[in-house]
Amino acid sequence: QVQPVESGGGLVQSGGSLRLSCAASEFIPDYYAIGWFRQAPGKEREGVSCFSSDGGPTYYADSVKGRFTISRDNAKNTVYLQMNSLKPEDTAVYYCATDSLMSGSSCLDGAWYDYWGQGTQVTVSS
Numbered sequence: 001q002v003q004p005v006e007s008g009g010g011l012v013q014s015g016g017s018l019r020l021s022c023a024a025s026e027f028i029p030d031y032y033a034i035g036w037f038r039q040a041p042g043k044e045r046e047g048v049s050c051f052s053s054d055g056g057p058t059y060y061a062d063s064v065k066g067r068f069t070i071s072r073d074n075a076k077n078t079v080y081l082q083m084n085s086l087k088p089e090d091t092a093v094y095y096c097a098t099d100s101l102m103s104g105s106s107c108l109d110g111a112w113y114d115y116w117g118q119g120t121q122v123t124v125s126s
Contacts, residue, residue, distance in 0.1 A: 001025075001115065002024050002025060002026055002032075002098055002115045002126070003025040003117075004022050004023070004024055004025075004096040004097065004098055004115060004116065004117035005020050005022070005025070005096075005112055005117050005118070005125050006020060006021065006095065006096045006117040006118065006119060006120040007020070007021045007023070007024050007120060008020040008021045008062060008093060008120060009093075009120030009121045009122045009123075010121075010122070010123070011123045011124075011125065012086055012124055013089060013115045013124070013125050014086060014088055014124055014125065014126050015061070015085060015086065015087075016086050016123060016124070017082070017083060017084045018083050018086065019074050019080055019081070019082050019083070019087065020033070020080065020081040020083065020094055020096075020120060020122070021079075021080055022036070022037070022077055022078060022079040022080070022096030022117060023076070023077060023078045024078070024080075024098065026077075027077060027100055028054075028077060029098060029100070029108060030053060030054035030055070030056070031053050031054070031057075032041075032053065032054075032098050032099060032100050033050055033051060033053060033098065033099060033100070033101045033112070033113075034050060034051045034072070034079050034096070034098045034106040034107075035047060035048075035049065035050030035051075035082045035096070035097050035098070035107050035108065035110070036048040036049045036050065036070065036079075036094060036095070037094070037095045037096075037110050038090075038092035038093065038094045038095070038122075039092055039093050039095070039119075040089075040091060040092040040093075043092075045110050046061060046063075046092075047059075047061055047106075047107075047108030047109060047110060048060070048061050048064055048068065048094070048108075049061070049064065049068055049069075049070040049081060049108075050070065050107035050108050051072065051107065052101070052107045053080070054072070054125065055072065055073055056077065057090075058070050059106070059107060059108050061108065063089075064083075064090075065088070067083065067084050067085045067086075068081060068082065068083050068084070069081070069082040069084075070082075074108070080092050080094065081094070083088065085121070086122075086124045087124060088124045088125065088126045089124075090122060090124050091122060091123050092121075092122060093113075093119040093120065093121050093122075094103075094119060094120050094121075094122050095116055095117055095118075095119045096116070096117045097110060097113035097115060097116045097117070098113065098115050099112060099113040099115055101113075
């Protein structure tokens with residue numbers, strides 16, 4: 001069973017940058033989707049960015065387009081989320097998830113995933 005583990009969260013000022021890492025406990029099959037999600041207090045979980053599969057297209061929430069970049073290093077079995085130009089509204093717990101998704105499903109929809117990390121807190125001060 002794949003177990004993602006997130007790291008890299010922290011406190012940063014508005015306009016700053018952070019890079020989150022998601023390391024998997026074992027090899028992630030290339031047909032698995034991998035996504036980053038976030039949940040702020042009192043708000044629903046939001047899909048931030050994802051790979052539909054290894055080599056497949058990437059997707060971003062409108063709120064982070066142009067500021068966040070998802071990438072992966074297969075040799076390290078790790079997925080990254082580079083977050084630039086951070087805003088206070090980006091403050092949330094960020095989660096990494098992976099799973100094999102049904103054809104046609106959106107990798108930004110967390111309901112499709114069974115394997116989740118424990119989350120890492122990102123706090124952006126104004």
